[in-house]
Structure formats: structure tokens, C-alpha cells
Amino acid sequence: MRDIGVDVNTPQGEWDGDENCPFHGSLRLRGQIIEGTVYSNNMSGSIVVQREMTRYMKKYERYEKRTRRYPAHLPSCIGELSPGDKVRIMECRPLSKTVKFCVIDTEASQ
């Protein structure tokens, strides 16, 4: 198994031969790491991760909640994920029109 250069839990699942796996295949990761929760898992091989950011708005003296969603590739060795699971995703090359992140870690395996 390859070292992806980030401190993560070693995925416990089976590798299905997917080259787009940072641990078993040839997918290289670089760029941002985002922590979020699984928003949807109804696509095969990928999920949507949602991140919430709270920002203080000086002008209105209150907090503003912003959410952003990131479609991310889910390597088979990470295993099944359900909405609400905490995950970390990392930027990679675009794998499809919308997917340019890959799941690297889940809370379940910690």
C-alpha cells in the first residue's frame, strides 16, 4: 500500500482494482484537505461531502452559516459510508466533470 503523504488511518477494506485509489492505485493527491460530513451516498463510487463554515458578519453582528458541497471519489478500500459520517477528502486531478476530491479518511476507522 502506498503512503499518500498525509497522516491517515490505513483503509481496511478490499481494493477492487480501481486505479483511482490513492492507496492502491495510481491516483496522486495534492492541494487542500477538507473535513466534512457525508451528505449523500447514492452514487456508485462517489459521495457528496458537505462542509459547514460559520463566519462572523461584522456588519450584522451575527454569525452566518455557509455550506459547501464537494463531490468526492470513494475508493472501495475506504468502505461504505452513510450520510452523516465524518470524512476527510483531499484534492486530486479531476476524475469527472464534478469530482476532483477523493476520500482519504473516515471517522469510523479512527
Ligand SMILES: [Zn+2]
Ligand atoms: Zn484502495
